[in-house]
Amino acid sequence: MKTLKLFTAVAFTAIIGFTSCQSEESSEVGTNPNANSSTSKTASNYERTAMNDGSNDDFLDGNACTELLFPLTATVNGQQITILSKLDFSAVLNIMGELNDDSDSVTFNFPITVKTSSYTEVVVNNQSDLDALKQECENAASQGQDAISCIDIDFPVTMLTYNVGLEQTGSVVLQSEQKLYAFMTGLQGGELFTVNYPINATLSNGTSVQINSDAEFQNSISECVQTEEEEEEAAASAEEVEAVVTNTKFKVESFITAGVNTATDYADWSIEFTNDLKLIAKNNVNATVSEIEGTYKVSSEMAVFLNVAFGSNNSVSALNNNWVVTTYSNTVVALQSKTDASVTLTFKKI
Secondary structure (H helix, E strand, C coil), X not given: CCCCCCCCCCCCCHHHHHHCCEECCCCCCCECCCCECCCCHHHHHHHHHCCCCCHHHHHHHCCCCEEECCCEEEEECCEEEEECCHHHHHHHHHHHCCCCCCCCCEEECCCEEEEECCCCEEEECCHHHHHHHHHHHHHHHHCCXXXXXXXXXXXXXEEEEECCCCEEEEEEEECCHHHHHHHHHCXXXXXXXXXXXXXXXXXXXXXXXXECCHHHHHHHHHHHHHHHHHHHHHHHHHHHHHHHHCCEEEEEEEEEECCEECHHHHCCEEEEECCCCEEEEEECCCCCCCCEEEEEEEEECCCXXXXXXXXXXXXXXXXXXXXXXXXXXXXXXXXXXXXXXXXEEEEEEC
């Protein structure tokens, strides 16, 4: 889901981050009419990109603006679990993933400590305080002050500093996101800066890019945010698809491969999707034929996928594929092979 981080101008580390790296002179001393102020779009882009990322534990606290700090104890779907590190997240996800038609519940043993988007540690004493932090996060998002998390800057990065007369006053070498955040939030009204391009960055899809100007940085952000929004839409659709198929029996309405519809081969079969991610194929005509079990999984990237796995060498194994969901409704799910668009499968609710 979209990563949101609280936009707060806390600058208690700004002076330390700034003075520890600032030099009195720079090899590029001069004037720069394109220097940015603390209120510029470029300053906002870099500040928001540098915020602390609290999205990795959203399945626990539902708030990308806060990073849960360890150790902590929580009750997840009625099971108490102590989380000592991110390695324990898998145990939590396993509990949540046991059934896909239930409402997951998480209750923390307060107090807990969180780190906000501004790298400030906050002790949270109860659920009301945690809810208040979440509301702040939502407010920041609605005001366009949420984090830009789809691009990670490769450090170190050098900032050239200027006065209001556009004369260079020095340079600052920044080694981390936290240092960059402190630099940006620590800028005063009479201080200007430029980024010493080129810099390198990594997009959320793993692509590395070289950025040569403020305009290119803005373009990279716009492109990756658009991609992120499409991924969010796909994730929302995946939840809907999972809700449609769970605890439901289907028949093969159409199965086209090599230009031939072979749906009649499955006329006697029903396909049930259980709430624990299992598949059960049952022959409804011949009771002597054993049921065939398999598994399924709904996932998403830019599209929604339905993985069907019945094993090999059985009456329904031809249905195995990592299918792309092309359309769906409460009664019909239409699929297309991820590797061969000419192969399509349509399930219709019984």
